[in-house]
Amino acid sequence: MSSLESLPIRDDLRGKTPYGAPQKTVPVALNVNENTHPIPEVVARDIVTALASAVLGANRYPDREFSALRDSLAGYLGHGLSRDNIWAANGSNEVLQQALQAFGGPGRTLLGFAPTYSMYSLLASGTGTTWLAAERDAEYELSPATAAAAVAKAQPDIVFLCSPNNPTGTPLALDTIKAVYDATDGIVVVDEAYVEFAPHDIPSALTLLPGRERLLVSRTMSKAFAFAGIRVGYLAADPAVTDALRLVRLPYHLSALTQAAATAALAHSDAMLAMVDDIRVQRDRITAGLTQLGFHAYRSHSNFVLFGGVENPHALFEALLERGILIRDIGLPGQLRVTAGTEAETTAFLDAMAAIGSKP
Structure with a gap:
């Protein structure tokens, strides 16, 4: 079987990697900024x-x-x-x-x-x-x-x-x-x-x-x-x-x-956007909760929160994953990103963060 390197691919594409985030089956997936609320x-x-x-x-x-x-x-x-x-x-x-x-x-x-x-x-x-x-x-x-x-x-x-x-x-x-x-x-x-x-x-x-x-x-x-x-x-x-x-x-x-x-x-745009109000609440819960735990939550107008002050992002990512919670390591030093999910998902994330702390 041939390899990518052996194909006559464009020179400017050699060495590139495709876009992608980890795809794992977990109880709480908060890694790709999806709206985790079901369609009404x-x-x-x-x-x-x-x-x-x-x-x-x-x-x-x-x-x-x-x-x-x-x-x-x-x-x-x-x-x-x-x-x-x-x-x-x-x-x-x-x-x-x-x-x-x-x-x-x-x-x-x-x-x-x-x-x-x-x-x-x-x-x-x-x-x-x-x-x-x-x-x-x-x-x-x-x-x-x-x-x-x-x-x-x-x-x-x-x-x-x-x-x-x-x-x-x-x-x-x-x-x-x-x-x-x-x-x-x-x-x-x-x-x-x-x-x-x-x-x-x-x-x-x-x-x-x-x-x-x-x-x-x-x-x-x-x-x-x-x-x-x-x-x-x-x-x-x-x-x-x-x-x-x-x-x-x-x-x-x-x-x-x-x-x-x-x-x-x-x-049905009104019904669909009703979910947005709850997501804003969960985002603000995450910001407040992470701040209380000593992390630095950056200002966000989206459905996710980037937070810093993480001593070992990979270790914290893995510790959360062991608890069935998937967030995103985006490669910024000392920082991770989490999507605002449902109330139950947000609670699960914040409870896990409180249990793990910044030093898993």
């Missing part, structure tokens, strides 16, 4: 009904323009958006990949602010785009001055801003987004995968879209809508951007089943 039964029934109807026409290709889904997404987002402003794909990773296929590529650069979502550099590599990593301020914050200075120095073709940031949970002020946009003639993508978990009074980057034709705001249904297994991501932008993405998408890239399930779920 009334919503699930409507989704199943929509899927059954879609299956009857599965012998035909799906709507290439996924018009009904785009209408539903525009209605959910509001802000005066219409289907012309909306694009969707199989998870926000594919949305971001298509943005790089359209606006990046060989000879072009993508700037992000590390530490940030590890898929950004992998998507850059996969599309032949050069990845540039700029530094953040203390506590993983990102001020307008710091961000604009990095953009002015690097002059990238594309900037990715994660708001709130993954893996740190750090919120991003609109002033920082505006400063970045004004500092470049390139594309600016604001990744709001976790934005629904922010406080209600925090404005979205969607408010910045009017008059900014180079601004793209990416979202996902994986997190707040508990749709991680369905794979639906989307973005809002100037209609010219969606025209650009049509040039690189695969034909019929969103299946009829995906479109049906997502449209049905969006019809």
Whole structure:
């Protein structure tokens, strides 16, 4: 059997490792920022009904323009958006990949602010785009001055801003987004995968879209809508951007089943988002509990908490795993990340942390 090294793979892919997190069957899985709350039964029934109807026409290709889904997404987002402003794909990773296929590529650069979502550099590599990593301020914050200075120095073709940031949970002020946009003639993508978990009074980057034709705001249904297994991501932008993405998408890239399930779920957005309120409570419980135990919990507007002050992250990770609790070691020295789950899952995590302490 041949090995990867023996294949004529692209030179820029040699030595790379694929994205991935540990996949283990445990009672409490809090490692990949999933919404651990089940989809409400009334919503699930409507989704199943929509899927059954879609299956009857599965012998035909799906709507290439996924018009009904785009209408539903525009209605959910509001802000005066219409289907012309909306694009969707199989998870926000594919949305971001298509943005790089359209606006990046060989000879072009993508700037992000590390530490940030590890898929950004992998998507850059996969599309032949050069990845540039700029530094953040203390506590993983990102001020307008710091961000604009990095953009002015690097002059990238594309900037990715994660708001709130993954893996740190750090919120991003609109002033920082505006400063970045004004500092470049390139594309600016604001990744709001976790934005629904922010406080209600925090404005979205969607408010910045009017008059900014180079601004793209990416979202996902994986997190707040508990749709991680369905794979639906989307973005809002100037209609010219969606025209650009049509040039690189695969034909019929969103299946009829995906479109049906997502449209049905969006019809119940209030019920789906009711879960978010409880997740915010659990996130804040984790922050308070870890602080009480002597750890440093970083400011988070997401559904997870990054915490430092861990003497031996690997040992603590393994000690929790022995108790049936899986969290995430993201490779930051002295730090680990935990997803906010249900009340019972959060209690299990905090009880285990109290029993183990920082020195397992």
